[in-house]
Amino acid sequence: MIELSNVxxxxxxxxxxxxxxxxxxxxxRIYGLFGLNGSGxxxxxxxxxxxxxxxxxxxxxxxxxxxxxxxxxxxxxxxMPAEFELKSSESIRKYVSLNSVFYPLFSxxxxxxxxxxxxxxxxxxxxxxxxxxxxxxFMLAFILSLGTKFIFLDEPLNGMDLPxxxxxxxxxxxxxxEDQSMVIxxxxxxxxxxIVSDVLIVRNDGTLFCDSTVNLSQRYSYGISDTDSGAVYxxxxxxGYRVLRMNGGFPESEIPMDILFNAVIKGxxx
Amino acid sequence: MNSFSLRRTLLFSRLQAGEIFGGGIWKKLKVIxxxxxFIVLFSTLLNAGDISGSAGYAQTMILVMxxxxxTAILSDLISVRLLTPASTLEKYISVYIVALxxxxxxxxxxxxxxxxxxxxxxxxxxxxxxxxxxxxxxxxFNIAYxxxxxxxxxxxxxxxxxxxxxxxxxxxLWMTIIVxxxxxxxxxxxxxxxxxxxxxxxxxxxxxxxxxxxxSTIMAYRLLRKVELDRKDND
Numbered sequence: 001m002i003e004l005s006n007v008x009x010x011x012x013x014x015x016x017x018x019x020x021x022x023x024x025x026x027x028x029r030i031y032g033l034f035g036l037n038g039s040g041x042x043x044x045x046x047x048x049x050x051x052x053x054x055x056x057x058x059x060x061x062x063x064x065x066x067x068x069x070x071x072x073x074x075x076x077x078x079x080m081p082a083e084f085e086l087k088s089s090e091s092i093r094k095y096v097s098l099n100s101v102f103y104p105l106f107s108x109x110x111x112x113x114x115x116x117x118x119x120x121x122x123x124x125x126x127x128x129x130x131x132x133x134x135x136x137x138f139m140l141a142f143i144l145s146l147g148t149k150f151i152f153l154d155e156p157l158n159g160m161d162l163p164x165x166x167x168x169x170x171x172x173x174x175x176x177x178e179d180q181s182m183v184i185x186x187x188x189x190x191x192x193x194x195i196v197s198d199v200l201i202v203r204n205d206g207t208l209f210c211d212s213t214v215n216l217s218q219r220y221s222y223g224i225s226d227t228d229s230g231a232v233y234x235x236x237x238x239x240g241y242r243v244l245r246m247n248g249g250f251p252e253s254e255i256p257m258d259i260l261f262n263a264v265i266k267g268x269x270x
Numbered sequence: 271m272n273s274f275s276l277r278r279t280l281l282f283s284r285l286q287a288g289e290i291f292g293g294g295i296w297k298k299l300k301v302i303x304x305x306x307x308f309i310v311l312f313s314t315l316l317n318a319g320d321i322s323g324s325a326g327y328a329q330t331m332i333l334v335m336x337x338x339x340x341t342a343i344l345s346d347l348i349s350v351r352l353l354t355p356a357s358t359l360e361k362y363i364s365v366y367i368v369a370l371x372x373x374x375x376x377x378x379x380x381x382x383x384x385x386x387x388x389x390x391x392x393x394x395x396x397x398x399x400x401x402x403x404x405x406x407x408x409x410x411f412n413i414a415y416x417x418x419x420x421x422x423x424x425x426x427x428x429x430x431x432x433x434x435x436x437x438x439x440x441x442x443l444w445m446t447i448i449v450x451x452x453x454x455x456x457x458x459x460x461x462x463x464x465x466x467x468x469x470x471x472x473x474x475x476x477x478x479x480x481x482x483x484x485x486s487t488i489m490a491y492r493l494l495r496k497v498e499l500d501r502k503d504n505d
Contacts, residue, residue, distance in 0.1 A: 011500065046499060049353060050352075050353070051352055051353065051498060051499040052498050052499065052500060053496075053498055069352070069357075069358060069495075070271075070273070070357070071271040071272075071273065071278075071355050071356060071357050072271050074353055074354065074355035074356070075271070075355040077353060078353075079353055084350075085350075087289050087292070087293070089292075089293035089294055089297075090288075090289065090292060090293060094288065094292070095289075098284065098285045098288045098289060099285065099354075101281050102278070102281065102282075102354055102355040102356065103355065
């Protein structure tokens with residue numbers, strides 16, 4: 001697991017992007033990381049992977065400080081940034097052969113299955129000839145095939161069409177082992193709402209909301225009502241109000257991500 | 271896993287070399303040709319067509335061109351490969367392996383190409399030069415040229431200070447430039463004041479150079495361990 005203890009980060013002193021965050025990334029979970037533009041999602045991902053060092057606090061990956069960038073720690077982490085460059089003249093085959101050797105659990109079978117599902121069937125294609133969406137698909141396939149314990153994806157579905165988004169969810173369900181964890185940062189919550197087991201929301205002040213969807217369903221109930229009385233959070237809709245209430249003995253209900261996100265961002269859910 | 275493995279270091283070197291310099295041979299030949307034309311033109315113009323003098327200039331320029339790629343290697347390491355599972359020491363050693371290999375390969379290719387061009391020009395030069403012109407061979411070889419490769423750790427250190435100290439002001443960067451510059455100026459002044467003879471000046475300058483190379487090699491490694499990807503991207 002990855003443990004964040006009282007982590008604070010700033011790019012300029014006095015302007016905290018991440019403020020006193022404590023959380024645990026547990027094994028076998030899929031985390032949805034949400035936040036408004038500029039809230040610090042990418043910064044948080046970089047902190048968890050060891051690309052940034054906390055100004056205050058500590059981040060431990062399997063008990064090792066990520067700041068040390070030990071080989072074992074790095075072999076447990078795969079990170080797909082929102083924007084990345086691939087050498088245009090290099091082939092898929094060459095890229096994989098050069099990069100995969102560092103990951104002991106790399107699986108060519110998983111890679112081939114993922115590439116097949118994404119419709120990328122020519123390993124000798126130059127990376128420069130792939131479209132933006134195809135580059136993202138290739139990188140996703142490669143990251144999934146590395147077999148690392150922690151996978152961090154920053155806006156992985158950028159530039160991808162709808163069928164590929166569905167394929168992405170299926171591939172995660174098929175290939176993510178029980179001991180692996182994934183953190184997916186995205187603006188499009190509907191893309192990941194069906195697969196996440198936990199929600200991380202970076203508020204605008206840099207603090208973090210973190211809870212599992214099971215806990216949230218037990219604690220809150222969601223429904224459409226003609227009144228907003230007694231609601232923890234409510235939004236107007238054509239039928240009246242979409243309301244989030246404390247669960248007073250009702251059966252557990254699935255809470256839409258967008259309602260939860262708005263409720264957290266506006267301070268209705270702490 | 272061990273914090274140092276020769277196999278992993280070589281695999282990392284192969285990764286960097288493959289992704290930075292890999293690919294089309296024709297493209298590389300074109301680049302070598304363009305740089306060679308530039309070197310030959312510049313060196314002959316500076317020497318008013320004197321081929322013997324041009325050879326010395328061309329050799330210096332080839333060595334400068336050969337060590338420049340180290341900045342690309344370092345930038346690739348910092349921006350793309352901090353998370354590749356290899357220790358910082360392995361990555362650091364790898365920078366030198368790739369820089370020296372690429373530098374040596376570039377030097378040989380440029381030397382061959384520039385020698386050919388200068389030989390062709392010398393057929394029409396006045397006064398006639400020794401033919402063929404062979405750069406870095408025979409009378410054109412100088413052991414001091416090897417010292418050029420000692421500049422690699424200095425460049426790595428300077429580049430890391432630039433990256434690492436961006437947010438903390440530029441004092442360290444300027445100190446790194448000014449202190450050695452002052453040291454060399456002091457030697458020149460002492461020489462001019464007849465307090466040091468030529469031999470002593472060479473020894474003193476060589477000593478300072480050696481200290482600089484060793485210090486920057488150690489300091490650059492320490493800085494690399496602290497490098498972060500602290501660009502503020504789209505959060």
